[in-house]
Amino acid sequence: MINTTLKLVVAAALFAAGFAPLASAESQGCIAVTTTAEIEKEVVNDKGQKTKVLVPAGKVIPGTEVVWTVTANNACKLASDSLTINNPVPEHMTLVPNSAFGPGSTVTYSLDGKTFAAAEQLTVQENGVKRAARADELKHIRWELKSSLQPGASAFGRFRAVLN
Amino acid sequence: MRSTRLLVAVGLFALCGLGANPASAVGVAAGTNIDNTAEVTYTVGSVSATATSNTASLTVAEILDVVVTLQTPSVPVTAGATQQEMLYRVTNTGNGPETFRLQMTSTLGGDEFDPVAASPSIYFDSDASGDLSPGDTPYVAGSNDPVLNADAFVTVLLVNDIPAGAVDGNRGFSRLLADARTGTGVAGTVFAGQGASGTDAVTGTTGADSEATGQYLVAGVAVSAVKTQAVADQFGGTRPVPGARINYTIVVSATGTGSASATLFNDNIPANTTYVPGTLRLNSVALSDGADADAGEFSTTPNARVRVQLGTLTQASGSQTIQFAVTIN
Numbered sequence: 001m002i003n004t005t006l007k008l009v010v011a012a013a014l015f016a017a018g019f020a021p022l023a024s025a026e027s028q029g030c031i032a033v034t035t036t037a038e039i040e041k042e043v044v045n046d047k048g049q050k051t052k053v054l055v056p057a058g059k060v061i062p063g064t065e066v067v068w069t070v071t072a073n074n075a076c077k078l079a080s081d082s083l084t085i086n087n088p089v090p091e092h093m094t095l096v097p098n099s100a101f102g103p104g105s106t107v108t109y110s111l112d113g114k115t116f117a118a119a120e121q122l123t124v125q126e127n128g129v130k131r132a133a134r135a136d137e138l139k140h141i142r143w144e145l146k147s148s149l150q151p152g153a154s155a156f157g158r159f160r161a162v163l164n
Numbered sequence: 165m166r167s168t169r170l171l172v173a174v175g176l177f178a179l180c181g182l183g184a185n186p187a188s189a190v191g192v193a194a195g196t197n198i199d200n201t202a203e204v205t206y207t208v209g210s211v212s213a214t215a216t217s218n219t220a221s222l223t224v225a226e227i228l229d230v231v232v233t234l235q236t237p238s239v240p241v242t243a244g245a246t247q248q249e250m251l252y253r254v255t256n257t258g259n260g261p262e263t264f265r266l267q268m269t270s271t272l273g274g275d276e277f278d279p280v281a282a283s284p285s286i287y288f289d290s291d292a293s294g295d296l297s298p299g300d301t302p303y304v305a306g307s308n309d310p311v312l313n314a315d316a317f318v319t320v321l322l323v324n325d326i327p328a329g330a331v332d333g334n335r336g337f338s339r340l341l342a343d344a345r346t347g348t349g350v351a352g353t354v355f356a357g358q359g360a361s362g363t364d365a366v367t368g369t370t371g372a373d374s375e376a377t378g379q380y381l382v383a384g385v386a387v388s389a390v391k392t393q394a395v396a397d398q399f400g401g402t403r404p405v406p407g408a409r410i411n412y413t414i415v416v417s418a419t420g421t422g423s424a425s426a427t428l429f430n431d432n433i434p435a436n437t438t439y440v441p442g443t444l445r446l447n448s449v450a451l452s453d454g455a456d457a458d459a460g461e462f463s464t465t466p467n468a469r470v471r472v473q474l475g476t477l478t479q480a481s482g483s484q485t486i487q488f489a490v491t492i493n
Contacts, residue, residue, distance in 0.1 A: 033204045033217035059225040059364045060198075062191020062259055070202040070217060080206040087202040092192040092224070149206070157202075163224065164192050 030076035031083070031149075038067045064163050065096060071156040074149045083145040085157045088113065089138065093161035097135040102143040102157035109133075110140040190368070193314060194226035194260030195361030226260035226359030228344040229368035232376040235294075235319070240383035240422055244328035247282055249296040249321040250378040251289065252340045256312035258368060260360035263311045263345040266303055268322050268338065272377065276334035279324030279380055286340075289319040296321055309345060324380065332384040332420055343373035383422035387477060389429065390415045408492050409440065416484045418477040427477045429486055433468035437490035444470055445487040462488075 038054040045051050057066050070085050085102070089095045098119070100107045108116040111124070111133060122133040143157035192198075202217040235251035256262055268286055270279040284302035288310070291299035300321065301308070310318045322338050330336065346365045347355045349372070359365035397408035404410070414431065418424050433439050444451045444460045451460030451472065460472040470488050477484070 029215075030208055030213065031204050031206055031215040033202055033215045035200055035202050035217040035220040037198075037200065037220045037222050057222055059223045059359075061225045061227050061366050061368075066198075066222065068200055068220070070204075072204045072206075072215070076208065078208050080208055083204065083206040085202055085204050087200065090198050090200040090222075092196060092198055163198065163222075 030074060030078070030080055032073045032075050033085075034071050034073075035087075036069045036071075038069070039064060040067065060163050062163050065160050066093070066163060067158065067160050069156055069158045070143075071154055072149065073154040074151050077151050079148040079150050081148050083149050083155060085143040085155075087141050087157065087159070089141065089159075089161055092164045094136040094164060095138050095141070096160040096162060099160035100141045100143075100157065101159075102145075102155065104147060104155065105143040105145050105157060107157070108142045108144070109138040110142065111137055113140045116140070116142050190227060190229065190257055190259045190314065192224045192259065194224055194258075194359050194365075195363050196224040198222040198224065223361075223363045224259070225364040225366050226262075226346075227258040227368040228262060228346055228348075228355075228365050228372035229257040229370045230262075230264055230342050230344060230372060230374045231255045231257050231370060232340055232342050232374040234376040234378045236378060238379050238381045241326045241380045242384060243326055243330040243334075243382055246325045247296060247323055248279070248326055248380060249287075249323050250338055250340075250380070251294060252320045252322065252376060252378070253317050254310065254312070254320055254340075254342045254374075255317035256314055257370065258344075258372075259314045260365075261311060261313045263309045264342045265305060265309055265345060266320060267305075267341040267343075269341065270322075270324055270336070270338040272337040272339060275337040275379065277327050277330045277336040279326060279336040279338050282323040282325055285323050287321040287323060289321050292319065294319075296323060322378070326380060326382070330382045332382055334382045336380045337377050338380070339375055339377040341373065341375040346372070348372040381421075383420070385418050385420035385422035385424050385478070387416065387418050387424050387427060391431075404492060406492050409489055410437065410492065411443075411489045412487065414486045416474060416477070416486065418481060419479050421479075423476050423478040425476045427474040429472040429474055429484075431470050431486075431488075433470070433490055436493050438493060439468060439470070440489040440491060443487070443489040444472070445485075446472055447485050448487075460486075 037057040039057040040052045041055045042050055043053050070087055074080050109119045110116045123130045124133045141159055145155050149155055199219050199221050201219045204215045233253045235253055239250055241248045266286055270281055286303035287300040290301045291297055322340055324338055346358050349367050351367055351369050353367040355365040391414045394411045395402045395404050395408055397403045397405050416429055439462055441453055446459055451458045453462040455461040462470050472486050474484050
């Protein structure tokens with residue numbers, strides 16, 4: 001899963017040529033989005049080494065760390081600009097601190113889904129005192145792609161969260 | 165001289181019965197679905213668009229966990245006593261409803277005697293009285309195995325008889341084991357599709373079984389009373405003639421590891437003598453003859469007697485000295 005997605009991102013970089021974007025009705029439906037839930041599993045590879053692989057998560061017990069991946073693929077012949085992925089932290093789950101990342105993206109967080117900022121800039125008012133927000137209070141994640149997403153290319157955002 | 169020996173069993177702690185623990189839940193309830201949908205916004209040229217992902221879904225699997233806790237650390241008993249109970253609590257510390265099996269073992273090492281299982285030997289404390297009472301339901305394995313929701317508990321009584329040969333200070337251990345009907349095993353053992361709502365069941369840190377061991381302690385206490393008398397006749401001598409006065413002194417003391425509660429000293433006024441009003445004393449403190457707030461009284465019904473309430477006596481209480489006087493008729 002990781003490998004495949006990384007290849008797609010590399011492909012996106014290769015396609016970084018300037019298509020002149022055209023405004024048309026074709027813009028709707030250009031981006032296909034998929035979400036996956038996976039868990040890390042330790043396996044022994046053919047060289048006898050222990051490695052971790054991601055396997056699809058179906059049934060999980062509380063305390064399990066789940067890796068969520070959102071992949072956006074440009075299915076159109078035109079580049080997409082200002083691509084932004086928004087994903088709430090699923091209910092009954094707690095975000096693993098600093099776990100959200102996305103190649104070529106700026107990651108920001110939000111408490112309420114409205115105001116997005118870097119995690120360390122978010123604050124919570126508690127008993128009249130302002131304090132830094134905790135990871136379990138970050139309820140939304142946003143990935144903003146810094147460059148255009150070329151036709152056929154994919155971008156992804158990933159985060160980890162623990163089942164409460 | 166007179167001596168009495170009493171064996172006194174100390175009462176059990178009163179404890180609560182069925183209910184839910186205030187403790188926090190182990191996690192999200194088994195069978196819960198965790199859904200996630202992402203949204204993407206973008207522009208092509210100057211036109212904005214939005215795309216929504218599929219909904220990725222997880223199902224929360226069931227954790228099988230149980231904790232047995234002893235509620236009566238040491239049960240004071242007397243040798244030969246029957247139907248002596250120990251109180252335990254079985255708590256479902258998993259995240260879904262589960263059925264548990266119960267098992268008692270009383271043949272354990274490290275103690276001085278083996279308690280003998282009563283029949284039946286496991287009861288639910290159905291009336292939440294904390295002790296064995298007529299309202300309590302016997303446990304029958306496979307028939308009324310307790311079904312507990314996440315975080316719920318049931319209070320269980322183990323009932324044993326104490327061998328007659330046990331002596332003061334002897335201990336006898338008894339153990340309650342509870343295990344999940346779905347299955348047990350090292351943490352992480354999976355029972356596919358056997359959890360709540362058809363999800364997987366997975367053993368938690370307890371391995372889905374738990375046990376706790378309690379002890380019976382033979383705690384006897386012997387209360388003895390030693391009575392002495394001194395005669396003073398009206399002529400300055402010590403002859404027991406009519407009109408002579410007899411001063412009685414009784415020393416009451418407790419020995420052993422237990423405690424004697426509500427100890428009552430009672431002494432009938434000997435035949436052919438008459439109690440001398442106002443002579444009753446406890447530890448040199450005068451007690452009034454009336455049945456009133458102080459510990460002592462003299463009464464004539466059903467027969468002439470003096471009584472002194474000594475309360476709870478232990479070996480540490482020390483000896484209690486009672487005095488009173490009579491005259492010979």
